[in-house]
Amino acid sequence: MNSIVFTQFVTPVQGASCLDIPLHRLGADIDAEIGSLEYLLDISGLEDAIDDIGALSELHLAADASREDIDRLLESAVAPLERLLARVRTIPLDGPLAGPAPSDFDAWLRWPGARLEDILATLRHALAT
Numbered sequence: 001m002n003s004i005v006f007t008q009f010v011t012p013v014q015g016a017s018c019l020d021i022p023l024h025r026l027g028a029d030i031d032a033e034i035g036s037l038e039y040l041l042d043i044s045g046l047e048d049a050i051d052d053i054g055a056l057s058e059l060h061l062a063a064d065a066s067r068e069d070i071d072r073l074l075e076s077a078v079a080p081l082e083r084l085l086a087r088v089r090t091i092p093l094d095g096p097l098a099g100p101a102p103s104d105f106d107a108w109l110r111w112p113g114a115r116l117e118d119i120l121a122t123l124r125h126a127l128a129t
Contacts, residue, residue: 019070022126023061026077029119030056037112041087043099049087052080074123081123085116 034053041049061073093106102108 019067019074019126022074022122023070025119025122026056026074029115033112033115036108037084037088039099040091040109040112043097043101044091044095045098046087046091049084052084052087055080071127074127078120078123078127081116081120085113085120088113088116 030053038050038053041047041053056077059073059076061069065073088109091109093109
């Protein structure tokens with residue numbers, strides 16, 4: 001998800017800085033996890049969930065974005081993230097896999113779920129303020 005880049009932008013809206021953290025976390029966390037998340041979905045037979053990763057990678061924000069623009073981008077990210085989290089939660093620890101899994105599969109499976117929960121909590125908090 002290289003399309004969401006944490007950039008400094010000028011905005012006259014007071015309190016816009018409260019959106020810096022969720023915006024940064026959204027891009028950075030997804031960038032950090034995208035490879036393992038895609039592989040996890042693939043070997044778990046959930047290739048169709050990769051469309052939600054595509055939806056996240058299509059989110060773009062202009063350098064002169066207003067608070068409303070940022071709110072819309074963050075709101076647009078919530079639904080795909082919720083669907084990804086729901087799909088990750090359906091993956092059984094001992095289920096059949098379509099590819100090799102690491103020996104610590106249980107930890108490898110829990111990590112993306114925890115990251116997705118954390119990103120969603122951060123976004124929801126920012127959107128509520």
